[in-house]
Amino acid sequence: MDAPLLSVRQVSLQYRTKEHLVTATYRVSFDVRRCDRFVMLGPSGCGKSTLLKAVGGYMQPVEGAITLNGRRIAGAGPDRMMVFQEFDQLLPWKTVKGNVVFALTSSGKLQGRDAEEKAMHYIEKVRLAKFADCYPHMLSGGMKQRVAIARGMAMEPEVLLMDEPFAALDALTRRKMQDELLQLWEETRFTVMFVTHSIAEAVKIGNRILLMSPHPGQVKAEMISDGTDPMDPATGLKLTERIHHMLFADQVEDEKEALDA
Amino acid sequence: MPSNLEMHGASYAPNQVTKPEPVQAIVSKPLTLGERLWNRGEVRKGLLLVVLAAIWQVYAMRLDNPLLFPTFTSTVEALWEGVASGGLLSKTWHSIQILLVGYTIGLALAALLAVFAITTRVGADLLETLTSMFNPLPAIALLPLALIWFGLGNLSIVFVLVHSVLWAVALNTHSGFMSVSTTLRMVGRNYGLSGLSYVGKILIPAAFPSILSGLKIGWAFAWRTLIAAELVFGVASGSGGLGWFIYENKNQLEIPSVFAGLFSVILIGLLVENVIFRQLEARTVRRWGMQH
Numbered sequence: 409m410d411a412p413l414l415s416v417r418q419v420s421l422q423y424r425t426k427e428h429l430v431t432a433t434y435r436v437s438f439d440v441r442r443c444d445r446f447v448m449l450g451p452s453g454c455g456k457s458t459l460l461k462a463v464g465g466y467m468q469p470v471e472g473a474i475t476l477n478g479r480r481i482a483g484a485g486p487d488r489m490m491v492f493q494e495f496d497q498l499l500p501w502k503t504v505k506g507n508v509v510f511a512l513t514s515s516g517k518l519q520g521r522d523a524e525e526k527a528m529h530y531i532e533k534v535r536l537a538k539f540a541d542c543y544p545h546m547l548s549g550g551m552k553q554r555v556a557i558a559r560g561m562a563m564e565p566e567v568l569l570m571d572e573p574f575a576a577l578d579a580l581t582r583r584k585m586q587d588e589l590l591q592l593w594e595e596t597r598f599t600v601m602f603v604t605h606s607i608a609e610a611v612k613i614g615n616r617i618l619l620m621s622p623h624p625g626q627v628k629a630e631m632i633s634d635g636t637d638p639m640d641p642a643t644g645l646k647l648t649e650r651i652h653h654m655l656f657a658d659q660v661e662d663e664k665e666a667l668d669a
Numbered sequence: 670m671p672s673n674l675e676m677h678g679a680s681y682a683p684n685q686v687t688k689p690e691p692v693q694a695i696v697s698k699p700l701t702l703g704e705r706l707w708n709r710g711e712v713r714k715g716l717l718l719v720v721l722a723a724i725w726q727v728y729a730m731r732l733d734n735p736l737l738f739p740t741f742t743s744t745v746e747a748l749w750e751g752v753a754s755g756g757l758l759s760k761t762w763h764s765i766q767i768l769l770v771g772y773t774i775g776l777a778l779a780a781l782l783a784v785f786a787i788t789t790r791v792g793a794d795l796l797e798t799l800t801s802m803f804n805p806l807p808a809i810a811l812l813p814l815a816l817i818w819f820g821l822g823n824l825s826i827v828f829v830l831v832h833s834v835l836w837a838v839a840l841n842t843h844s845g846f847m848s849v850s851t852t853l854r855m856v857g858r859n860y861g862l863s864g865l866s867y868v869g870k871i872l873i874p875a876a877f878p879s880i881l882s883g884l885k886i887g888w889a890f891a892w893r894t895l896i897a898a899e900l901v902f903g904v905a906s907g908s909g910g911l912g913w914f915i916y917e918n919k920n921q922l923e924i925p926s927v928f929a930g931l932f933s934v935i936l937i938g939l940l941v942e943n944v945i946f947r948q949l950e951a952r953t954v955r956r957w958g959m960q961h
Contacts, residue, residue, distance in 0.1 A: 466855060466858070483858075484855070486861050488859075489859060490855065490856070492852050492855070492856075494850070496852055497853070497856055499856070499871075499874070500957045500958060500959055501874040510870075514862055514870060515860045515861045515862075545959075
């Protein structure tokens with residue numbers, strides 16, 4: 409087995425609010441291998457988004473280490489492209505094509521014609537070639553997210569980091585985008601880390617699902633998924649149901665503790 | 670309970686695809702010429718200006734005292750004479766030149782201050798302190814001091830102009846930078862941008878609506894300060910601009926010419942606002958959907 413592409417070892421993350429020092433994750437460890445569709449799933453407060461930001465290089469762990477190809481992550485960089493949940497992640501002063509080209513040129517990856525060709529290639533992949541010269545404000549939410557995905561993929565990063573990218577979309581668009589993402593993955597086999605709080609989305613998108621528990625965020629389990637939500641012969645439960653039970657059991661325990669206290 | 674369902678007929682039966690009825694109403698039709706004209710801001714504003722000029726004319730004619738309030742037509746006449754004799758044009762040009770010098774220096778300093786403020790915390794503190802100190806201070810109040818420091822030259826006027834532009838523009842730019850969303854900041858850092866290229870490629874365009882309104886406010890402040898400074902300054906020196914033109918004509922009781930001077934200040938203001946800044950807006954923030 410190859411060495412993992414990304415390795416997270418005993419990572420604790422903390423951030424400060426005005427009044428508190430919050431521990432977002434406590435000694436979390438996992439590996440992401442090349443071409444994984446690695447999903448981090450958990451209720452709010454489990455530190456999954458914070459963890460993704462740390463992998464993105466936007467914050468440093470207070471304990472432990474995150475390494476990409478054996479090198480410690482020191483800051484944000486174009487080898488880990490982020491796709492955010494917010495629709496305002498596109499630069500409003502650039503067209504669809506301009507946004508993708510700008511990512512390539514400003515990071516120094518490609519210049520001139522090469523950048524434009526690469527940009528158009530990925531814009532065609534997300535089926536937005538007709539809108540290449542439109543400004544973001546003319547696009548729907550789903551289209552904006554597709555541009556963001558095209559931009560992320562055009563940079564051909566080591567790993568694409570997706571922070572609940574479909575959470576702000578309506579249900580129909582969301583399902584379509586999930587299908588499209590899987591299709592894109594079939595074509596190019598990029599490595600992706602995907603954060604979500606939807607069990608169904610995790611099972612559909614991921615081949616590996618990291619289940620996290622909140623306050624502070626810790627790893628609860630890791631599941632393998634083939635996208636079909638299979639029945640477990642031992643328990644007679646579907647994967648989504650098993651995940652639901654694990655997350656739900658946690659809640660019941662919490663409530664018990666609260667009652668006992 | 671058969672009534673409701675039956676009344677609506679078969680089209681309400683479940684699981685059945687209904688054919689859309691042929692639409693009777695207008696789907697889309699071009700607006701009439703009048704409606705389209707009325708939709709244009711220039712037309713509406715132009716009409717408003719005509720109405721205001723008419724009110725002015727009627728009022729002045731009824732007052733019938735050209736020393737207090739000359740009519741619109743005599744003001745236009747005086748304006749035309751001023752332009753024809755070349756005096757008004759050269760004085761206006763003199764004013765605009767000084768204005769541009771002061772405005773440009775003010776913008777450059779504001780840019781420096783705003784960039785310093787966004788890159789360091791001390792810079793932000795400095796900008797906040799300085800603007801809260803100097804922004805309320807009317808630029809014209811500094812003119813006596815400027816005359817002592819820089820003498821009776823254009824330098825004194827440039828100094829007060831810089832003061833009038835600097836704080837307003839710096840404050841607007843800074844608040845524009847501060848309101849750039851976290852997501853866009855993260856996107857910029859994701860591309861590996863930092864320092865000046867981050868400011869130039871992400872922050873400035875993202876904050877452009879605020880920067881633009883800062884530019885407009887700065888322009889208006891500068892223009893006002895200039896005319897006021899020239900009025901005061903004109904007493905001491907003969908090489909004045911538009912403000913001096915107004916002052917001189919007042920002394921000679923050429924009131925229509927005073928009005929003509931004020932009128933040209935207004936005309937230039939309208940021109941800059943409705944042509945230059947409007948164009949800039951149309952090409953930037955409106956096109957980008959950041960302002961409607």
